[in-house]
Amino acid sequence: GIQVEQSPPDLILQEGANSTLRCNFSDSVNNLQWFHQNPWGQLINLFYIPSGTKQNGRLSATTVATERYSLLYISSSQTTDSGVYFCAVETQGGGFKTIFGAGTRLFVKA
Amino acid sequence: GAGVSQSPSNKVTEKGKDVELRCDPISGHTALYWYRQRLGQGLEFLIYFQGNSAPDKSGLPSDRFSAERTGESVSTLTIQRTQQEDSAVYLCASSLWVGTGSFHYEQYFGPGTRLTVT
Numbered sequence: 001g002i003q004v005e006q007s008p009p010d011l012i013l014q015e016g017a018n019s020t021l022r023c024n025f026s027d028s029v030n031n032l033q034w035f036h037q038n039p040w041g042q043l044i045n046l047f048y049i050p051s052g053t054k055q056n057g058r059l060s061a062t063t064v065a066t067e068r069y070s071l072l073y074i075s076s077s078q079t080t081d082s083g084v085y086f087c088a089v090e091t092q093g094g095g096f097k098t099i100f101g102a103g104t105r106l107f108v109k110a
Numbered sequence: 111g112a113g114v115s116q117s118p119s120n121k122v123t124e125k126g127k128d129v130e131l132r133c134d135p136i137s138g139h140t141a142l143y144w145y146r147q148r149l150g151q152g153l154e155f156l157i158y159f160q161g162n163s164a165p166d167k168s169g170l171p172s173d174r175f176s177a178e179r180t181g182e183s184v185s186t187l188t189i190q191r192t193q194q195e196d197s198a199v200y201l202c203a204s205s206l207w208v209g210t211g212s213f214h215y216e217q218y219f220g221p222g223t224r225l226t227v228t
Contacts, residue, residue: 030213041199041222048216086152090214097166098143098217100153 002027002091006101013077013108021072021104023087030090032063034072037084037103046072046085077108112136114220116202122226123192131187131223135204140182141214145201146171147222153201159185160207192227199224 003026013019023032034046047054047061049070054061058077063070070087084103091097115134123129135142144156155169159179170176174192179185189196203217 031216033216035219043201043203043219045216045218050213088153088217096141096158096160096214097155097168098158099155100145102152 001097002029002089002099004087004089004099004101006085006087006104008104009102010105011107013106015077015079015108015110017077017108018073018075019077019106021074021085021106023070023072023101025068025070025089027068028092029065030092030096032065032070032090033088034061034070035086035088036081037086039083043086074106077106079108079110082106082108114202114204114218116200116220116223118223119221120224120226122228125194125227126191128188128190129192129225131189131200131225133185133187133202133204133220135183135185135202136218138182138206139204139218140207141205141217142179142185143203143205143217144177144185144187145203146198147201148198156187156200189225192225194227197225197227 005024007022031050036044049061049063051065058075060073086103088100117132140161142159145153147153157177158166174190177187199222201222203219205217206215
């Protein structure tokens with residue numbers, strides 16, 4: 001089945017720093033989402049981005065479907081950005097299973 | 111409703127007992143998903159419902175797990191004869207299905223049910 005790999009697994013930033021999180025996937029997908037899981041466990045939608053580039057405030061994302069990767073950019077990080085960032089892909093063919101990566105655990109220091 | 115809701119928020123049960131978890135999707139969302147998240151780990155897909163189509167049960171870890179959904183409304187996930195390894199947070203999500211293009215829009219998640227098997 002499809003493999004979804006996220007890097008780095010862990011990241012520690014000083015408040016105000018920028019970072020790039022990466023998601024690689026091994027096969028064609030119908031769509032791709034980025035989520036932030038906050039320290040209370042709630043999954044928050046960041047981007048629905050099967051292809052192209054989107055921006056929302058300090059966050060932006062780019063998916064290059066033909067090369068099977070997506071990037072999440074966090075600029076001017078804040079302590080509230082701490083948590084786990086997941087990418088999730090919907091597989092093509094044989095149903096519509098959603099596969100999550102293992103996540104990037106981000107800690108932003110004040 | 112305004113969002114996906116799940117109940118109970120917490121459930122503690124003894125090994126061997128059956129449990130039933132409930133999910134209320136966003137009104138109008140035809141697709142519904144169940145996931146399991148063990149402590150410190152990612153989300154594991156369990157089962158997917160789309161309208162009246164046969165569900166995709168390929169992620170259910172054993173025959174002790176089953177799920178039902180009535181039409182495009184509430185879903186229940188049942189775990190029979192619970193084991194300690196079933197302890198996890200069970201998350202439900204719903205999304206809108208675009209039949210003409212055969213894809214889903216974004217998934218929205220509920221707060222989860224934390225299951226502890228003692």
